[in-house]
Amino acid sequence: MTRFRRAYRDVDGHRVEGTWRHIFVRNGDNYYLADLVIYADGAVDTGTGGLTDPDGLAGLLRSGQVATTLHDGAWASAHHLATWRFTEATCAIDADMLLGEVADEIDRLNDRPDSTDRCLRAVRTYLADATEDNRLRVRQRYLAIPEHLRIYALGDMDNRDWPLKVLATAIGDTVEGHYDDEVATPDLHAEAVEYFRDRELHRARAGARIPADGPDQPETATLTLYQGRQDHPDNAVLQNDYPARLTIDGRDYPTVTHAYWALATDDPGWRDRIAAAPDTYDAAELAGQAPRRPGWPAARLAIMARLLRTKFAQHPSMARVLLATGDARIVYTAVGSAYWTASGQRSSNWIGRLLELVRSELAALDAGVPLPTSHGAGPSAAPET
Secondary structure, three states, X not given: OOOOOEEXXXXXXXXXXXXXXXXXXXXXXXXXXXXEEEEOOOOEEOOOOOEEOHHHHHHHHHHOOEEOOOOOOOEEEEOOOEEEEOOOOOOOOOHHHHHHHHHHHHHHHOOOOXXXXXXXXXXXXXXXXXXXHHHXXXXXXXXXXXXXXXXXXOOOOOOOOHHHHHHOOOOOOEOOOOOOOOEOOHHHHHHHHHHHHHHHHHHHHHHHOOOOOOOOOOOOOOEEEOOOOOOOHHHHHHOOOOOOOEEEOOEEEOOHHHHHHHHOOOOXXXXXXXXXXXXXXXXXXXXXXXXXXXXXXXHHHHHHHHHHHHHHHHOHHHHHHHHOOOOOOEEEOOOOOOOOOOOOOOOOOHHHHHHHHHHHHHHHHHOOOOOOOHHHOOOOOOOOO
């Protein structure tokens, strides 16, 4: 199974998510342990030379170049770690199982229902309307799950996939794969239906349960702040280059960006020039020529946090816009350092994360929850309504 083993590749500057599992590839009479990498766009990398797709993988399986049959006496190698000879070798899956697993992974990488999800949806349809056609659809969807993954379909260590097997078997037929050759009866079907009704009830209760301190994941869709434009015009005020005069230590700055770059130097003359720059681009250009304050890289995160708190404390209308974003994750994609923005795969998105922090502080003040105020921590007041 490939779940939770993440991979990705770059396509024209975009990250294509993937996942991987081990396979054996064959070259002549020798076998080599390799990585089968599966990507969201359907590309597959078998390590045998270039990308292919599921149809190409099927061809490699037919030819034996990707091996699901291991021959006794053959040599195998694992990345210079070990070499050994197969004795009484067996492979856990066949070609159809592997292709089914790959199809499931592509569905999951695209947030689509996989074969197990489709089967369980068919079960719910049958519970709502117990016709023979709907039961046959359960059987069809159950058999479409890769055979080696069926026992995991219910996530039940005790019953495994037994209730699914029963429901997928016509009354009077033998339940497939059961060691007692048990025949499906109306009572067995009724027990399986009751199992699934109880399971749906527990599932609904679990879905409605909220942790004591709030949801595990944001309930509001991710907010992306783009350079120079926004999906919602009001959100432009959340950017650091938006005109929002703020006063820091008795000095006025036209934007957060001006203030940040001015504070990056301890030379008063350069600080005055940066503060007076006509726009944020010029402010950054001047800062590149100015001497940097000692220890700035270690201090810059705290300085940016202070500037953002100051901005929203001194501009209540902008604070209301920030609060209106709810609990959304904020992705700050403006042009700039990968440390501050979400401009690349290794970016830190610190401005987006700090905006979320300041929003949380504003929400706490709005709810009457006291925050520490030492060292400038936290906005000084909740935004007026």
